[in-house]
Each structure stands twice: as C-alpha cells, then as structure tokens.
Amino acid sequence: MRSLTSFTLLADSGGTKTLWTLINADGTIVFNHKAEGINPLLLDDDEITRRLTDVQQMTMQLMQPADTLAGINIFFYGSGVTVSQQTRMEQLLRDCFAATHTDIHAHSDMLAAARALCQDKEGIACILGTGSNSCRYDGKNIVEQTPSLGFILGDEGGAVHMGKLLLNTIYKGLCDKSIKVAFEEETGENLQSVIEKIYRQPMPNTFIASLTHFIHNHIEEYPVLADIVTNSFKAFIHHNILPYHCSSLPIHALGGIAWAFQQQWREALRSVNFQPGTIAQSPTEGLLRFHT
Numbered sequence: 001m002r003s004l005t006s007f008t009l010l011a012d013s014g015g016t017k018t019l020w021t022l023i024n025a026d027g028t029i030v031f032n033h034k035a036e037g038i039n040p041l042l043l044d045d046d047e048i049t050r051r052l053t054d055v056q057q058m059t060m061q062l063m064q065p066a067d068t069l070a071g072i073n074i075f076f077y078g079s080g081v082t083v084s085q086q087t088r089m090e091q092l093l094r095d096c097f098a099a100t101h102t103d104i105h106a107h108s109d110m111l112a113a114a115r116a117l118c119q120d121k122e123g124i125a126c127i128l129g130t131g132s133n134s135c136r137y138d139g140k141n142i143v144e145q146t147p148s149l150g151f152i153l154g155d156e157g158g159a160v161h162m163g164k165l166l167l168n169t170i171y172k173g174l175c176d177k178s179i180k181v182a183f184e185e186e187t188g189e190n191l192q193s194v195i196e197k198i199y200r201q202p203m204p205n206t207f208i209a210s211l212t213h214f215i216h217n218h219i220e221e222y223p224v225l226a227d228i229v230t231n232s233f234k235a236f237i238h239h240n241i242l243p244y245h246c247s248s249l250p251i252h253a254l255g256g257i258a259w260a261f262q263q264q265w266r267e268a269l270r271s272v273n274f275q276p277g278t279i280a281q282s283p284t285e286g287l288l289r290f291h292t
Contacts, residue, residue: 013078027292039080052096077112116286117252129255132158157236159209233268250277
C-alpha cells in the first residue's frame, strides 16, 4: 500500500471540487490541481470520464516515458464512493489511465479522513463539515461506522445542525433580542425569508449551513452562540461516538466546522472524558504523509 513506484496520484473529491495531487517517488509534490467534483452517485460514466480526462492528460505531460513504464499509483477518495460504487469508479479510472501501468484504488471520503487523521494508529475519525460522519478505525480499515442519517434525521455537529439550533434560538425567543437584530442586519434575512428558503426553495441544507458564518463571526460576543456550537458537538458525541464504546481511543476530527470551532470541540470531548486528537481542515496533508 505505502510503497511508491514512479508517481502517486491522490484525489480528494467532493460534490463540487476535486483536489488532485501528483507526487513523485521521493515524496515531492509535482502539482496540486483543483478540478470539478466527481461523485459517482450523481454522475454517469461519460461525465466522470470527461472530468478524469483533463487530469490524465496533465499527468501524462509531466511523466517521462520511463516513468509510465515504472507505473503510477492512483488513490481516489471521494463522497459517493460507496461499496456499490467502488468497483465502477476503479474501472473508470483504469479505462482513463489505460496508457500507464496503474495500481488503482477508489475509497470513501470517510476512509480518507481516517487515514489522514489516524495514519496507521487505531482511533475514532470524524468529519465535521456541512454534515457529519464518523468511524472507528483499526489502523488499516474502518471496522465500525455509525450512520450519519443526513441533515433531516442526523448530522449532529455539522453546520446544518448548528444552523437549525441558531434559528430556533433566535426565532423562539431563547436569546437576547440584540442577537436577532444583529443576525437580520448581517444576513439580510427575517423569519419570512428563512421559512421561504427552507421550505419552498431547493437546497435548504446549503442555506442553513451558511448561517454558521454568523455564529463564527460573533461567538466571542454572544456566549449563547458558543453554547449552540458546544451543544451540537455534544449531540454528535452522544449519537455518533458513544456507540463505539471506545472511550480510551483518541477522537480526531476533519472539516471546516471542526477547524473553525476547535475550542468548543475540545471542550465537548473533555466534558465526557474523551481524549481530543488531531484536528485538520482537509485530508490532503495527512493523506500525503500516509502514502509517502
């Protein structure tokens, strides 16, 4: 797994963007390239192939003929790479990079987080971004995973969950009126527009998640906002980490929400005697260490 041939190509892919990183045998980064997202649950074969072709051409331009004979390792990590989609994604990568001697692996974004955060050590890996997810990792594989259930039923500790708590706090009169005034002035929203965007417009989760910017901007000013974040993290811990029954393992976290609210994340973990581990904004740096 860890040994490099001539080059290793890493992909960290979400629904909107993919960060491709090409590294050579000594671990030097040849390029970082941001391209369109590739989610095999949402795209057909032709569209995935189109998006892969640009990266394949760029990669081949930077590799010498001797390098292609030596081979290239490709590790594609992405949202939508479920068990049912893994073989399909690997075949599409194999077809696109057919001119090279390739060793191809496609994995979920959850395994990317586990490898980036835990490396080859046992631990709990969490994704805390727009939504949330977690797994128990044994140093090689995911051995247990609590289902996220998405933003309607779950996603505690993620931006959508925090946004919902914020709206409830403001519009049910659970905070000082000055917070409501500040919120509506800063966001341009009011109760009517909030209801419209959540119940009558597409992608309500994206809108609700965006409200965490207000929390982040004013968390030092209004203690109730820090409570919202901490309580959301505590709900995540209760519903997603406690079921693993592994209180001795470090709890690592990845994602924009974990990164933005590190203090509250650590406080929530310590409140139940869990050991805070690594916090990272993205998996790229950790994956580079893992694969080199």
